[in-house]
Every structure is written in structure tokens, then in C-alpha cells.
Amino acid sequence: MRAPKETFSYPYPHPAVTTDVVVFTIRDERLSILLVKRANPPHQGEWALPGGFLAIDEDLDACAARELREETGISGVYLEQLYTFGATHRDPRERVISVTYYALVPQDALATPRAASDAADVGWHPFEKLPDLAFDHADIIAMAHQRLVAKLDYSTIAFQFMPEVFTLSELQCVYEVLLNQSLDKRNFRKRILSLELIEETGKLRRSGKHRPAREYRVKHPKRVEIIK
Amino acid sequence: MRAPKETFSYPYPHPAVTTDVVVFTIRDERLSILLVKRANPPHQGEWALPGGFLAIDEDLDACAARELREETGISGVYLEQLYTFGATHRDPRERVISVTYYALVPQDALATPRAASDAADVGWHPFEKLPDLAFDHADIIAMAHQRLVAKLDYSTIAFQFMPEVFTLSELQCVYEVLLNQSLDKRNFRKRILSLELIEETGKLRRSGKHRPAREYRVKHPKRVEIIK
DNA sequence: TTGACAAGGTGTACGGACGACACTATGTTA
DNA sequence: TAACATAGTGTCGTCCGTACACCTTGTCAA
Numbered sequence: 001m002r003a004p005k006e007t008f009s010y011p012y013p014h015p016a017v018t019t020d021v022v023v024f025t026i027r028d029e030r031l032s033i034l035l036v037k038r039a040n041p042p043h044q045g046e047w048a049l050p051g052g053f054l055a056i057d058e059d060l061d062a063c064a065a066r067e068l069r070e071e072t073g074i075s076g077v078y079l080e081q082l083y084t085f086g087a088t089h090r091d092p093r094e095r096v097i098s099v100t101y102y103a104l105v106p107q108d109a110l111a112t113p114r115a116a117s118d119a120a121d122v123g124w125h126p127f128e129k130l131p132d133l134a135f136d137h138a139d140i141i142a143m144a145h146q147r148l149v150a151k152l153d154y155s156t157i158a159f160q161f162m163p164e165v166f167t168l169s170e171l172q173c174v175y176e177v178l179l180n181q182s183l184d185k186r187n188f189r190k191r192i193l194s195l196e197l198i199e200e201t202g203k204l205r206r207s208g209k210h211r212p213a214r215e216y217r218v219k220h221p222k223r224v225e226i227i228k
Numbered sequence: 229m230r231a232p233k234e235t236f237s238y239p240y241p242h243p244a245v246t247t248d249v250v251v252f253t254i255r256d257e258r259l260s261i262l263l264v265k266r267a268n269p270p271h272q273g274e275w276a277l278p279g280g281f282l283a284i285d286e287d288l289d290a291c292a293a294r295e296l297r298e299e300t301g302i303s304g305v306y307l308e309q310l311y312t313f314g315a316t317h318r319d320p321r322e323r324v325i326s327v328t329y330y331a332l333v334p335q336d337a338l339a340t341p342r343a344a345s346d347a348a349d350v351g352w353h354p355f356e357k358l359p360d361l362a363f364d365h366a367d368i369i370a371m372a373h374q375r376l377v378a379k380l381d382y383s384t385i386a387f388q389f390m391p392e393v394f395t396l397s398e399l400q401c402v403y404e405v406l407l408n409q410s411l412d413k414r415n416f417r418k419r420i421l422s423l424e425l426i427e428e429t430g431k432l433r434r435s436g437k438h439r440p441a442r443e444y445r446v447k448h449p450k451r452v453e454i455i456k
Numbered sequence: 457t458t459g460a461c462a463a464g465g466t467g468t469a470c471g472g473a474c475g476a477c478a479c480t481a482t483g484t485t486a
Numbered sequence: 487t488a489a490c491a492t493a494g495t496g497t498c499g500t501c502c503g504t505a506c507a508c509c510t511t512g513t514c515a516a
Contacts, residue, residue, distance in 0.1 A: 007237040013284040014242035056241040060314040084312045086288040099312045209484035210491040437513035438462040
């Protein structure tokens with residue numbers, strides 16, 4: 001962070017614009033969110049979403065991706081604009097408009113994200129027991145969660161949580177965690193396979209003292225399709 | 229518009245923030261959008277969405293509602309945030325982030341919206357044959373239309389197009405226009421009535437030389453519910 | 457007055473999708 | 487080789503969505 005010597009002037013007051021990102025993953029069969037502990041005021045020492053100020057020549061999507069990469073080391077993941085929060089006093093420093101995003105990262109990636117310069121700490125927190133959050137970030141998370149669950153129903157967004165290869169049981173587990181209910185194994189498999197979006201790798205996954213499971217992969221891993 | 233004497237300075241460059249609104253209605257059995265002709269540069273003389281700069285102490289929703297009221301005289305209608313557009317060169321003057329909204333207005337309201345000071349003209353344009361538009365407003369309209377059609381399926385948003393009392397044939401016509409396909413009368417009525425969201429007024433609508441239709445009203449006109 | 461007109465209003469039957477439900481298969485390990 | 491633990495599989499009933507045609511009722515003109 002450099003200390004600028006010049007200032008930037010406008011005939012009318014301008015708000016600051018930031019992006020903030022709600023990063024979801026599934027860890028230990030729990031939906032979890034990535035938070036950073038703020039190293040500086042305001043809300044110093046409190047947990048917050050990764051995010052920061054928009055550069056003047058930077059696209060919004062690029063800003064969200066950059067902040068995510070800088071503050072947590074995560075990149076190349078599914079990232080979608082969520083909503084723009086702009087209540088007048090949501091930031092005590094000045095008027096700040098936050099264009100929020102949500103991201104989905106596979107289970108195995110980034111077991112321990114790294115903390116950046118302006119973050120005292122970075123860590124995964126189960127959605128069910130989040131700490132108190134800075135600014136209006138709890139509202140942002142609530143909306144992101146609502147959107148995520150809604151999209152499960154009519155898109156293939158859940159595959160964004162999966163690693164490159166996975167078993168049907170693992171996939172079912174992801175759906176069960178997100179929907180917070182158990183699903184019938186036969187119906188689940190019937191529905192997923194009928195979408196014809198995943199294919200067998202031909203290999204088997206051996207783990208524990210039981211029958212090995214077939215491994216699958218997503219045919220088009222980056223694509224999120226609307227179904228039904 | 230006053231000419232300010234002071235200027236506003238920041239240690240880092242700040243973008244300007246605007247709201248723009250896509251106003252839909254149904255006129256003469258066509259989906260139509262309200263556009264204003266720009267009185268000032270840039271894009272002077274071109275058609276654009278109603279909208280304008282965010283006041284520094286104004287909430288985003290309030291800004292969208294105010295701009296809509298000031299530029300077109302419309303108020304009290306359904307208004308929902310759509311998406312935030314922020315490509316770096318979408319406005320030639322300076323960096324501008326636009327938080328966009330869409331609004332739905334009943335068929336009969338505002339047959340002739342009034343033009344405001346910074347608009348040379350205001351008028352309804354059929355969605356199927358829009359003129360060339362200023363900035364990236366064509367993209368904004370495309371996204372608003374997509375959202376509107378998607379919401380038809382899983383919400384009661386279509387009622388926002390209806391006047392206080394209406395007939396089932398009129399309601400069906402709205403759905404047919406939005407979905408761009410004709411619907412079976414019996415199935416349509418069965419589905420709508422099973423929602424139990426509208427009730428008979430007890431009156432009949434006489435028009436033309438045929439059997440009069442029953443009038444209905446929405447039980448909770450301001451509410452947009454998620455169905456299914 | 458009556459008959460033609462034009463839109464309003466109504467019920468049934470079929471097919472497909474979804475949900476409930478229980479047992480066999482297979483590799484591991486003791 | 488037997489117990490264990492998870493993998494993997496098919497049927498049947500129900501409900502919902504869709505297809506489909508005729509009678510009703512007020513108006514208007516002859």
C-alpha cells in the first residue's frame with residue numbers, strides 16, 4: 001500500500017467502490033466460508049469478507065478476482081456477481097458502495113489459505129457458527145447463501161464444489177450439506193446421471209475396508225448450466 | 229442542476245456511481261420499455277434508460293426511485309435491483325459504475341410520461357423494436373428481460389403488470405406476451421386460481437358485444453412471492 | 457323478438473416425472 | 487474365510503402438467 005501524494009478532485013462528491021467476495025467451500029461435510037481478520041481500522045481485529053477498493057481502470061469482475069487472489073491466494077474458481085450494497089452508513093470512513101460476489105471452491109483446494117498484508121489472519125468458518133462480522137457482511141453472506149441454495153435447484157452449480165474426480169457418494173454428500181437434508185441414494189443417482197453431465201473415469205476409488213467406488217469427472221468443468 | 233463551486237477531493241481516484249432503470253409495461257399487447265432521449269452529451273439525442281448520479285447521502289434504492297420519478301413521473305411501482313455494470317470505458321466522461329434496476333408498471337398507468345429537464349423526450353418503445361441505445365444500455369435491457377422471464381416461472385411478479393382490477397383473460401394476455409407463446413385457457417385458469425392469490429371483486433366487466441367477464445383483484449398487491 | 461356473434465367459462469383423461477422403498481455386490485481386514 | 491462397510495441397482499404408485507371441445511351469456515342488428 002503506497003502513500004499517494006496527489007489527490008483526485010471532482011465537482012460532485014463520489015462514493016468509494018469496493019468488491020467483497022463470499023467464498024464457499026465444503027470442508028468436513030460442513031458448508032464453510034472464508035473470512036479474513038482485519039489488520040487495520042475500521043473494525044480492526046474483526047472478521048470480514050475478503051475484498052477491497054476498485055482500481056479506477058479495473059473491471060468489477062477483475063477487481064473481485066484480484067482481491068480474492070491477493071487476500072487469500074485463491075484463483076481460477078467460479079465467481080459470480082451477487083448484489084450491490086450501498087446503505088449510506090455501512091462504512092464509517094466514507095460513503096462506500098460494495099459490489100459483492102460469491103465464489104465456490106472445490107473441497108480439496110486451499111486447505112490453508114495464506115494471509116495477505118492487510119489481513120491479520122485468514123480462515124474457514126462453518127456457515128452454521130460464524131463469528132460476529134464487520135460492516136454489513138453478515139447480510140451479504142445471508143444473501144449469498146440464499147442464492148446458492150436457490151441455484152442448486154435449477155443449475156449445475158454444485159459441481160463447482162467438486163474436485164476433478166469424485167465419487168457419486170461424495171457428490172451426494174455435497175448436495176445433502178447444501179440442502180441440509182438427506183437424500184435417497186437411488187433417486188439421487190438416477191437424477192444426476194440422467195443429466196448426462198458427468199462421465200466415469202474408468203478408475204475405482206479405494207478407501208477404507210469396503211467396496212471401492214467408481215470415479216467420475218464433469219464433462220465441462222467450467223460450465224454452469226441452467227437445467228429444467 | 230446547480231453549478232457547484234467547491235470540489236471534492238480524495239487520496240485515491242473514485243468512480244462515479246449511477247443508477248439506471250429498465251421500466252417494463254405491457255401496452256397494446258406488446259412488452260414495452262420506457263426510454264428517455266438524452267438532452268445533453270455524451271450520446272446527446274440518443275435514447276437511453278432513465279437514471280442518473282447517486283447523491284452522496286442517498287441509498288441506492290432511493291436513487292433509482294428518485295431518478296425514475298424525476299425523469300418520467302413514475303413512482304410507487306415494483307422496483308428491484310438487477311445487476312451492476314462497471315466496464316472501464318462504458319462512459320466516455322469518467323469511470324462510471326451503474327447499479328441497474330428494473331421496474332414493472334401496470335398497463336394503464338402513465339399513458340404519457342412527462343419529460344424532465346435533462347431529457348428531450350420520453351416514450352414507450354416495444355421491446356421487439358428498440359432504437360439504438362446510448363452506453364451499454366442495450367446489454368442492461370437484455371439482462372433485465374432475461375430476469376423478468378425467468379421470474380415469471382417461479383414468482384408472482386406478473387401481477388405487478390396488472391391494474392387494481394382485471395379479468396383472467398387480461399392476465400392470460402400478459403403471460404402470453406411475456407412468454408411469447410399462447411396458453412391453454414383452461415390450464416391457465418386452473419393454475420392461477422389454485423395459487424389463491426387473487427379473488428373475485430363480484431363485479432362484471434362489460435366490453436364489446438359478448439358475455440361480460442368477472443373482475444378479479446390481487447389479495448396482496450405489493451407482495452411478490454416465490455411459488456413452487 | 458330472435459338469431460348470430462364473440463368472448464367467457466368449464467372437466468376429463470393421459471403420460472411423464474418424482475418419491476418411497478430393500479436387497480445384492482464387492483473389496484478389506486482380522 | 488467370515489464379518490464388515492460402503493457401492494450399486496429397479497419397481498411401483500402418486501401427483502402434476504398438458505392436451506383437448508363445448509356450452510354460456512350478454513350484445514347488437516335484422
